[in-house]
Amino acid sequence: MSSDLNKPIAHDSAALYVTGTAKFTDDILFPDDGLHIALGLSSVAHGKLVNVDLQEVLKAEGVVCCLTAEDIKGRNDASPVFGDDPVFADGLVSYHGQSVFAVVAHSAKQARIAALKAQITYEELPAILTIEEAISQNNLLRAPHHIEAGSVDKGLEGAPHRLQGQIKIGGQEHFYLEGQAAIAFPGEAAELHLHVSTQHPTEIQHKVAEALGIGFHQVSVQVRRMGGAFGGKESQANLPAIIAALAAVKTGKPAKLVYDRDEDMRVTGKRHDFQISYDVGFTNDGKILALNVEQFLRCGMSFDLSAAIADRAMMHAENAYFIPDMRVTASLCKTHTPSNTAFRGFGGPQGIMGMERIIDDIAATLGLDPLVIRQRNFYPDKGTSESGKPTPYGQPVTDCVIGQLVDRLSRDAHYQTRRLEIIKWNKDNPVLRRGIALTPVKFGISFNKTMLNQAGALVHIYTDGTIHLNHGGTEMGQGLFTKIAQICGDAFGLPIDRVAITPTHTGKVPNSSATAASSGTDLNGMATAAAAETLKARMATYLAAQYQADVASVRFADAQVYVGDEAISFAKAAMMCWQGRISLSATGFYATPEIHWDPDKAKGVPFYYFAYGAAVTEVAVDRLTGENRLLRVDILHDVGRSINPALDRGQIEGGFIQGAGWLTTEELVYGKDGRLQTHAPATYKIPACSDRPAIMNITLFESGGNPADTIHKSKAVGEPPFMLATSVHSALRHAIEGLITEGMPNLDAPATAEQLLMTLKGMAR
Amino acid sequence: MAQLSIIVNGQRHVNEIADNILLVDYIRETLALTGTHIGCDTSQCGACVVHVNGISVKSCTMLAAQADGAEVTTIEGISDGENLHPMQEAFHEQHGLQCGFCTPGMVMSAIELVEKNKDLSEQDIREGLEGNICRCTGYHNIVKAVQTAASKMQR
Incomplete structure (x- = not known):
């Protein structure tokens, strides 16, 4: 077998990483007239926004415009589920470091300097900061939930030994080396294309469309790679992407928002303590x-x-x-x-x-x-x-x-x-x-959540016997793209270098789940294998007929297709199928079986x-x-x-x-x-x-x-x-x-x- | 504004630059060499390490003007055409990378470490790379890569 499956092959981007040629979001070629964004953050943990005076910001060097909640035609919301994370604070700030406004300028430095010139007046309100304070004031997001089996109270009473204790466990900052980053390119009419460092391009697509009040079909989101994510680029990537999109629409120019480290650590959520x-x-x-x-x-x-x-x-x-x-x-x-x-x-x-x-x-x-x-x-x-x-x-x-x-x-x-x-x-x-x-x-x-356990893939075979592979998973360094290419190559009996690994794109595989819950390979690998099986079945049927062989005898291995007694190169097989007007493009889909939850x-x-x-x-x-x-x-x-x-x-x-x-x-x-x-x-x-x-x-x-x-x-x-x-x-x-x-x-x-x-x-x- | 004359990866550049432009911004924006990354902006993480006159420097805390007259090498300038530098080769072969964002700075720091020190022990390498943070790998393969490259470079 010439397959690369089960082998310790190098990360597919290794050669690019070591030569500095792998493009992260902030490395993507950005036009000279593109605009840069900085955030204006709240300096109180809890308070009413009495006045947001941006006059000095607007007068600062290089500033094109500002964005506030008033610029949002659709929903002012960056949340993944519950609709409770404003893009820009609207009347109320709820944490120190919350985004209140954004500055759009000709350079990132100009935008950052300008953002500091805002005059924001707050009416401060009492803040609840710790778990202890939240417990004592019964400040919960929802009533406590529980999971229970057997009769705990009875079990405890009857036990020969009984012990009570407690532990406090701190939170954790993700500290992905590449901070949050998003670029929005305005397209024709209301269309918008984004490059975002995100684990969840589909959610970005949805949130951007909702903020702009347009259809999901008018927004496309692409991500080739992230410089680390660890969960921190699931929902947290929504905010910079939405703001970049708002800026691009307002100015008609490409717009980029890259958090600096301080900003990133102050704005984004962390592991729960x-x-x-x-x-x-x-x-x-x-x-x-x-x-x-x-x-x-x-x-x-x-x-x-x-x-x-x-x-x-x-x-x-x-x-x-x-x-x-x-x-x-x-x-x-x-x-x-x-x-x-x-x-x-x-x-x-x-x-x-x-x-x-x-x-x-x-x-x-x-x-x-x-x-x-x-x-x-x-x-x-x-x-x-x-x-x-x-x-x-x-x-x-x-x-x-x-x-x-x-x-x-x-x-x-x-x-x-x-x-x-x-x-x-x-x-x-x-x-x-x-x-x-x-x-x-x-x-x-x-x-x-059972519904999230689904994935799609898209596989094309070209007439020279090379493969274009795409799926809904995202690459954050974990090597998902390498593994999926190994799976795809193995299915066709091809080495991994015949498989093109391509950026995740909402236009290629739609309605994807976040790459999360350790499930990237499980879900996208299965979807890719399904697409490959569809293509192989089509090819086998056609080739078997051409060689008057049994379909069941057709095998894909060693970069060859074995049909009956014949062995033809995969490239020739692909060309023959094309000439025979067989579709060499297929989608694959996978939904994890057997799971359910009440x-x-x-x-x-x-x-x-x-x-x-x-x-x-x-x-x-x-x-x-x-x-x-x-x-x-x-x-x-x-x-x-x-x-x-x-x-x-x-x-x-x-x-x-x-x-x-x-x-x-x-x-x-x-x-x-x-x-x-x-x-x-x-x-x-x-x-x-x-x-x-x-x-x-x-x-x-x-x-x-x-x-x-x-x-x-x-x-x-x-x-x-x-x-x-x-x-x-x-x-x-x-x-x-x-x-x-x-x-x-x-x-x-x-x-x-x-x-x-x-x-x-x-x-x- | 200041006049900057600088050699980057063997090529001379002469530019009129603002006094407050950081070396990393000059490299990334003016020269469009984006292999040098910005990870923390505060000289802690090492993603922005380049060589200035052969010495590892965190380019996020050096003004471009300070590099006037200097010879700068970035990650894009260390391979010999198609032939990778032994350190690049070793990081590739030993899986000393995951997301790749820290890799260029890590490679640049490691090259200077090996060039300046003979007979590096594993502990020397660990301590020598303390100024470069990697959040993905846990460092084991990075250390292995540096050891591998060192044996080639010092042969």
Whole structure:
């Protein structure tokens, strides 16, 4: 076979990246008379807009015009679902950094300088900034929702042991290296074409059309690549795109809006910070009988995607553990802060962090190794007699491999030996402490919202035997385009260099879902394979007739088409089909089967399958400074049958390190005025090259392929590895366990050096 | 306004420029060399690294006027025609990239690191690249790429 499937081939843009010739949105050739936009942001967290005086702005050098809510003929809304995110504040501002107006000028610098000249008068109103304030004032976006199984209260009452606790988990800035960027080119009549750095071109198309009061058919959106996204370019890309479109329409000129880093961090939403409290009942040997979990998440000033994020947080509140009686409640706290949004894991990481905290607390109470507690509570593996136990939302877990996966990882990483050695070390070393933890991940794959689990593809074959490939997914660095090209090439028996990977475009594949929920390859790969099968069937039928061969005998391999006893080149076959007037263009469509969800009962089968993995992390902490570092990480992760092991390993490593950043150094600090204090990398610390552990062993779990009927038996890998980083937090906690007083410290996240010191101080009290 | 005479990637450019134009803006806008990226505007992320007289510089915190008379090399200027620089080749082969936005700056910093230091240990590379942020990869393959290139460059 000449196919590139299952091979660790390089990212399709690698050659362009290393030569600086890959075009990101801001790199696209922009005409000299094109215009540049800057935002005018609110400087209060909550207040009435009494007066917006833009006279000095308009007089500034290079300024062409300003845009405010009054310039919007259609809907003044950038929200993905609920209609509650104004493009420009209209009468009221709801967070510090909200867009109030925009300046359009001949250069970006002119626009930015001019924007600072606005005179905005506010009548300030009391602001609710924190989860605590929102809870005490009952300021929720909606009534709390819950998922429930069994009888939790009874289970708790009857349990031999009962424990309560809580954890605070910080948010996270996406920090995609390429900031939000959008360009709008006015076309003929009312038409508009946009280049946007977005995970969701279809939503941009809709939101732009709605703001302009025109039809979706008059707007086209294209995206070749993003310089990172991580969920932050799902709904958050709407605002710059709409504003660029408004400017292009108002001026008749191409218009570009690229956020600078400060702006990006102040304006856009982030990962939700959570407070989680629990009440758990368990047996003498650590078997969990009943669990009540309450999750409070800071949503910011509007819904954005918070409802779905809360659902996923609830659906991952039990992680990999079967708990017969369980209730989880999520309260969506409304605050005067940026509207928090999708971020790799989409609520799952916070849900899982809560559960792993509970396990560690149970272990400390019983004086047992937390791994033992974990193993005693795992969902039973597939193939065992107990397999198929239901989640709290009623989905039977039939594909579980976590038991065998953790056994193998624990053995290969010498977890037990190292743990004993570390415990001994800590007895002798009061200053430099070490800790180790092994934590599992079970992550549900599919969009929570069933309707989003669909995708389309468009495949053309040209008469020289090359392929034009397009699909609804977007490339953000994860390697989706490479994987889909591998799938497409394999279907025709062609190497990947015969397949043209083309930009996502709303005019080619319409009505697409966001590239999100780790589902890019699952959905678009299947749609592409479907298009290829249609084309192959047409070609096979025609060629079989030409050679008087059996249709079933036609095979596509080695850049050849085998017809009966004949072997003809794929190029010749394509030319013959064209000459025979056979259509060489086809669409493909895929909708994930078997999934369903009843939102009222909070029951169903929302996930097509689960992804599994586990990590062992060892850390060191300096007790006197709180400084800490990762010493060694061992990961075993299930990617099914990998379409591209190099790309999958990249996702695992990158996801883990990003998760480690979330739980250690990345801290979002808001001032009392609601202003984000950590709005640049000088104060917001994502992992640097030297933060990576010296030893990092990543192994792909040999599962024999996904039991679910996914594309080539692969498994989604975008989000699940992020949550392997819970092991970092557990290990840090282990390192300071029993240091001053007995028992487990209440270490919150992120466990910055300061947080560790404060925790130790708290323990001393 | 200032008179700027500068050699970029071997080619001399003479321009009348505003005093407050940053080197990165001059490179991206005036010369249309868009491989040099702006990631943070504040000299933290390293996406904008170029070589000025052979030294890695974050071009977002240097005025173009300060580079008057200098020789500047950007990511577009390091390959020898069709032949990639060993560092470019290594980042490609070792999968030292995902979204690619940090790659040009990372490659430029890595080249200077290797050129200026013999026998770099893995730890030296990790510390040497602290000024370049990558949000995607977790750095493992980047370090591997630099090691691979170093062995070729120092042969």
